Amino acid sequence: MHRRSFLAGTLAFLAGPLAAKAQQAILPPVSLVLTLEVHDQDAWLGMLHEILTTPQESQKTLVVTISAQAGSSRTIAILTPKFTSTINSTTGTIARVSVKGRVAGEHAQQTLVPFMRAFGESTAGRDPSQVMVEYGLAALTANLWS
Secondary structure (H helix, E strand, O other): HHHHHHHHHHHHHHHHHHHHHHEEEEEOOEEEEEEEEEOOOOHHHHHHHHHHHHOOOOOOEEEEEEEEEHHHHEEEEEEEEEEEEEEEOOOOOOOEEEEEEEOOOHHHHHHHHHHHHHHOOOOOOOOOOEEEEEEOOEEEEEEEOO
C-alpha cells in the first residue's frame, strides 16, 4: 500500500507542471487596423508589387517597427494583412494605405502596448509616427496616420 501511495504522489508531482501548462489560456488574436502615409513612390511601387504577387492564402506577415525613446524600437507582426490604398496626387503623400490584420494573442500581449506607447512618445528631433514597414522582400518608411 505504501508503494502505491509513493507512486501516486510521484506521478502527481511530475504531472502537476504539465497539467498547469495544458490549462494555460490561449490568448485570442487582436484585430488591428493601421493607416500609413507613404511619401516615397519607388518604395511604394516595390511594396505594391510584393502585395500583388503574394497569393491570397499566403501566411506572409507584415512587420511594422517604430522608434522609441533612447534609440530603441518596438515591432509588431501583423498576420494575414489585407491592404487598401488611396493614391493621392495633390499633396506630398503618394498613397494612404490601410492595413487590416491580426496580431497573435501572445505576441500582442508582449508587444502591442509598448508599440502604442512608442507611437505616443515625443522624441526630440524625430517624428514619432515614422515607421519602417516590411512585407516579404519589400520595405518602406511611412508615417502612421492618426
